[in-house]
Amino acid sequence: MATTLGTASAAPGEFDTGRLEVGETRDGTTVGLPVAVLNGAGEGKTLYVQAVSDGDELNGLGVINRFVPQVDPAELTGEILVVGIVNYHAFQVAEHRNPIDDTKMNRAYPGDANGTSSERIAAATFNAAKRADLIVDLHQGSTSRMIDEVRVRCGPRHGVHRDCLELAKAFGVGYVLDQKGPDGQLARVGPDEGIPTIDPELGGAVGWDEGSIELGVEGLFRVLRFYGFLDGDVGLSKQTRASGFDQYGSPSGGLVRFRKDLGDRVAVGDTLFEVTDPFGTLKGRVTADADGIFWRTRRLPQVATGEYVCSVGTDVDEF
Structure with a gap:
């Protein structure tokens, strides 16, 4: 049919x-x-x-x-x-x-x-x-x-x-x-x-x-x-799961320097990113509020005060 x-x-x-x-x-x-x-x-x-x-x-x-x-x-x-x-x-x-x-x-x-x-x-x-x-x-x-x-x-x-x-x-x-x-x-x-x-x-x-x-x-x-559409065996491997997100904005305007890479484990207090002026002078530093995984970031380095910078996946386990 x-x-x-x-x-x-x-x-x-x-x-x-x-x-x-x-x-x-x-x-x-x-x-x-x-x-x-x-x-x-x-x-x-x-x-x-x-x-x-x-x-x-x-x-x-x-x-x-x-x-x-x-x-x-x-x-x-x-x-x-x-x-x-x-x-x-x-x-x-x-x-x-x-x-x-x-x-x-x-x-x-x-x-x-x-x-x-x-x-x-x-x-x-x-x-x-x-x-x-x-x-x-x-x-x-x-x-x-x-x-x-x-x-x-x-x-x-x-x-x-x-x-x-x-x-x-x-x-x-x-x-x-x-x-x-x-x-x-x-x-x-x-x-x-x-x-x-x-x-x-x-x-x-x-x-x-x-x-x-x-x-x-x-x-x-x-x-x-x-699911049987095609022949072949597929094993289910453990996946890393997050059940929440913490989002972080910039404390000031300037240029972002990330101190974590995507997929890195994050602990409370770890530095996630810093903000500098155009000449490299430190203006602000943001640390993690919770344990998790460095999940997502903005692509461009320039930020205004309060602008989104990155996300950390929280409540992490394996299943």
Whole structure:
């Protein structure tokens, strides 16, 4: 039986691409999100994958760009539904938010088929995602510097939480943020439909980060093998998990010098960064309030007083 998504339609053992219509531009041109269907030769589970719900987060698209050509539907059991670019309007202008309605797309789920531009896109993509047994929503840390991680956003009391953690371990990049996310995230509403959902945040970059993209491709193939889409054994290795974040701003204006590298263990009182004037004179020093892992930083060194500088993942364990 053929599998369809938008105008893409593939018989068992085949692959097709097409467009998922979500509205029109200001001149009346149809807006169609690029989609792909990989219909396995054998029946099995359905995996839904999407990327670029934030228009400047491109590593996920890089993953899809590398991953899809490597999957042979003739060797696949089950099916894979892919939306390559969710936030169509933001992608066109390389911005984070949808410029049509000034909305962060990953706060618009489950969407509204008769709502704003972002709500309509969210509704169309969520309708596709709800057909799946597993959901992977590919992100990155925008233009910040950050470790490669997977986020589980349903909260530890959710009935699907354990299954989401299993999916995160199967993806296997090494770090997991296990913290309930804001309303409107796909990784929040997918579990409410009983579907294990993860939100890989694949580093941070201006453009593509090939190292993070490679990890994402490997992660998707690990998922395919662990859940039986492809032959092969995948062991679940322990992941380092953080359940909270401490964010740090600058005590003064100037230039930042980091004293920790991404992924470093942090102890209370450790110096995270210093701020100097343009001539190297020390103006301020910021230390850690809690033990954790140096998780994320701004990319550019110049800061104003109170401006965001870095984050430390806290409440850390292994699971």
